Amino acid sequence: QVQLVQSGAEVKKPGASVKVSCKASGYSFTGYHMHWVRQAPGQGLEWMGRINPNSRDTNYAQKFQGRVTMTRDTSNSTAYMELSRLRSDDTAVYYCARGDDSSGYYYFWGQGTLVTVSS
């Protein structure tokens, strides 16, 4: 069965970087884009970007351009999302989600990783 398992919670200071991992299993990792979506406490979902694990091509939301980097390691079917120059308003749960991009939906989601940015 398809599973996306994310790394554990992180606490970071303002200005630091965080790297969240998402290990995929149960399907061909290179066959689907991996998207990243975040949710600040009490707020809605926000699309951050996606990576094509086959080509390494990425698309980022303009809001995160210059601060976010999405990468992948096909040898262990893992996608990564690194966010730099963290601010307090980056405190959020970060989700990876497998994108069925021809139909524009996310059926499989990771469990979420809480990133807390605090001095």
Add this chain to the structure above:
Amino acid sequence: QSALTQPASVSGSPGQSITISCTGTSSDVGSYNLVSWYQQHPGKAPKLMMYEVSKWPSGISNRFSGSKSGNTASLTISGLQAEDEGDYYCCSYATGSTSLYVFGTGTKVTVL
């Protein structure tokens, strides 16, 4: 792209029907039938409820139905049940320079 606009809250009694709207623009909802809907319970990952405007994912009850007219998509829940309570988000593919996908602002559904 700005977030798609949804009502903050919608409520109904068990057995009733409710509809959640999702209003975007001609750059997202209005141009593509790539609207999906997600249900989220506190502390949980979102769950896909509808895709391509009106298609059911595996395991989703046909009490849920989707439609679209112009720049507004809608999700209707018929025969409302207590388990339907939660937050609902729409999502659309989008053209434009700011974001490939855009989510709605979210709607809290309360079963009275």
